[in-house]
Amino acid sequence: MKKFEEKTIVKEVLYEGKIINLQIETVTLPNGKTSKREIIKHPGAVCVIALTEENKLIMVEQYRKALERSVLEIPAGKLEPGEEPIITAARELEEETGYGSENLVHLISFYTSPGFADELVHVYVAKNLYKIENARGADEDEFVELQELTLEEAEKCVADQRIFDAKTAYAVQYIRLQQLMHKYKTEIQ
Amino acid sequence: MKKFEEKTIVKEVLYEGKIINLQIETVTLPNGKTSKREIIKHPGAVCVIALTEENKLIMVEQYRKALERSVLEIPAGKLEPGEEPIITAARELEEETGYGSENLVHLISFYTSPGFADELVHVYVAKNLYKIENARGADEDEFVELQELTLEEAEKCVADQRIFDAKTAYAVQYIRLQQLMHKYKTEIQ
Numbered sequence A, B: 001m002k003k004f005e006e007k008t009i010v011k012e013v014l015y016e017g018k019i020i021n022l023q024i025e026t027v028t029l030p031n032g033k034t035s036k037r038e039i040i041k042h043p044g045a046v047c048v049i050a051l052t053e054e055n056k057l058i059m060v061e062q063y064r065k066a067l068e069r070s071v072l073e074i075p076a077g078k079l080e081p082g083e084e085p086i087i088t089a090a091r092e093l094e095e096e097t098g099y100g101s102e103n104l105v106h107l108i109s110f111y112t113s114p115g116f117a118d119e120l121v122h123v124y125v126a127k128n129l130y131k132i133e134n135a136r137g138a139d140e141d142e143f144v145e146l147q148e149l150t151l152e153e154a155e156k157c158v159a160d161q162r163i164f165d166a167k168t169a170y171a172v173q174y175i176r177l178q179q180l181m182h183k184y185k186t187e188i189q
Helices: A085-097 A151-160 A166-183 B085-097 B151-160 B166-183
Strands: A007-016 A021-028 A034-041 A045-050 A057-064 A069-073 A076-078 A099-111 A120-131 A144-149 B007-016 B021-028 B034-041 B045-050 B057-064 B069-073 B076-078 B099-111 B120-131 B144-149
Touching: A007 B007, A045 A057, A045 A085, A045 A099, A045 A166, A057 A085, A057 A151, A057 A166, A069 A166, A076 A085, A085 A099, A085 A120, A085 A144, A099 B166, A120 A166, A144 A151, A151 A166, A166 B099, A166 B166, B045 B057, B045 B085, B045 B099, B045 B166, B057 B085, B057 B151, B057 B166, B069 B166, B076 B085, B085 B099, B085 B120, B085 B144, B120 B166, B144 B151, B151 B166
Parallel strands: A045 A120, B045 B120
Antiparallel strands: A007 A021, A021 A034, A045 A076, A057 A069, A057 A144, A099 A120, B007 B021, B021 B034, B045 B076, B057 B069, B057 B144, B099 B120
16 A cells, blocks of 8 residues: 555654654655655554443543643553553553453554554443443543443433544444344345 | 542643543542542544445545554544533544535444543434535544445454544444334334
């Protein structure tokens, strides 16, 4: 998948931060002209679609400074250097919700903003949840509140924009699709 | 939705670019401590789920420098200053695919990376497509190739990671959900 490849002539790193780096690359386009690309480097992240025994979807409410508001999201967090995504997923689930899962399965991975960032999010589905005694808590500068929503409540939150991000919208749609497939005993071939 | 609000003490704009700005905000946390937030400001974007008469999903293949590869995505583009998202959607659909739509409907909007960016993507569904004669072409430094995929082909591309971004994965799942609901004549209440 290299069609229309843009080759880098000059790369300039403008910022190296705690979570993201910013670099500007001067590239040669397929027509021979040059252009600049603004690129955010990100370590990648995981998120977890976790269903309780009562089929409720586990959400965390947290303030997102970039949005200047709080939102409901599925549990998520960024990868530590060299960490396997499934390990991050188990850790974030424990830290943000106090739950462990006997059955943590990779569902899909996707880039969130391919136009300017290399952030890749790995989505896991967590089943057979159990409460972890003395679970590790959230990071020191992280404030989250656990919520458990039925599918219908979650869909209402999508409509109300209390759920307002791509991975969580994907998760709610995924659960609806699973429920329909289960109801009609159909499978995607 | 201001729970756990983080108030800005200092805001420093480090970069103002063509598409994104980078700013670092020093914030007061709910526990009174301070922390830094790295934030990307983005003008927002649109994308279009467009189905042909033969129920094929319209995709564009393009090189994404941030990923160093090409991917298949639904048609998309960023908002011009002050532009209504539905106008952007019609424009991007025309420029990237040559199609117009008699029925362009807003489906959902979501933030792509709430942890570090304010990019909001508005998703539209385009039905009743028609070919535009002498359609406006893509931007000068944009190289895209049109592809039309059945739902099954699109799902295979998701599995193969030729489709590899959140909005397009959402779109493919949306089409599958619509197809199931249509097949079983069910509706989400």
